Amino acid sequence: MSTSRLGAAPKPASADDEGFKRELVVLIPHLRAFARTLTGDPTAADDLAQDAMMKAWDARASYQMGTNMKAWTFMILRNQFYSEKRRSWRQSQLDQEAAERTLVAVDDPEAPVALDELRQALKTLPEEQREALILVGAGGFAYEEAAEICGCAVGTVKSRVSRARRALAATLEKGGYGRDGKAAGDAMRSILGEADRLAGARS
Template sequence: MPMVEEKDDFKRLMLAALPALRAFAVSLAGQPDKADDLVQDTIMKAWGKRDSFIMGTNIKAWLFTILRNEFYSQMRKRGREVQDTEGYHTQRLAVHPAQYGSLDLQDFRHALSQLPDDQREAIILIGASGFSYEEAAEICGCAIGTIKSRVSRARVRLQELLNVTGNYDYGPDNMSAQVTMRSF
């Protein structure tokens, strides 16, 4: 009988995680219908691998890992193909220079490396890994308020290191924005 109860517990926990899974899928896929397909694929894989899940551990993190891996697997399979037999999309194609993004990422990584370990860990768990403050506090073995404080201090320090003062400090400069935003 314990196997039936464990299966029911797994099912209940998995169903409780669906809203968060869908939100994460929408943020990755960008489209609700593709996100729903991604969540469905994730649930199917998780159900098939339920024997490898250890009850009492973080099912949300386990499911998010499956979803993320599934998303990137699908992206690799699909590649960057677009149906454009008439060349309509190709004629309208304009992108920002890639080197700016690479340089910005390089600057960000350098600034991130200058943060104290506890602040870097907190901001990565919250900002990049998608954990809640409660989950991050549990992972770090500290109070929720401590995590919130570390994230806040890390954000302020990153703004200082990157010389960010407002929304206009993000994205392309004014000249390249005008070029890529023009309509044909």
């Protein structure tokens, strides 16, 4: 038996590995924010994000550099969450405050948010519509990317976003906001505007 490999120096990281690591580090705040949307618990979210990053690293050979790593890692994180929570999942477990933080986390993951009205408006949406609207309207994902993350057809995502958009638009028309009402309305208009922009660009 050859002993030529015993004591050999560790294989140096490849350029692709280094590039992958740099891209993954940039996405850490976004992964944590999305994890908080799903878990509703900061500690559980950090654990979920860490597990997803480890899975992404282990699967790096299957990732094609230059493609959308954000969508790829979000899909890994989402699959990990549903795999862990499949038996105990209830629709009410999607914490609205965490979802609201995700809306702001796209550009500023640490930005504080206190918009009770927006949180309540989102709470009225079915979970699937809420998730689709967050990914497309706030997360900046194209319909195709959101469909890949959610594991459904592009048309299904478009339908969910459209229904969520109409429901929130109706909420806007009703008005009646209390504290932070203007901010809540502005936030919802921003989300709906992004959904409209994507719909118009792809119609």
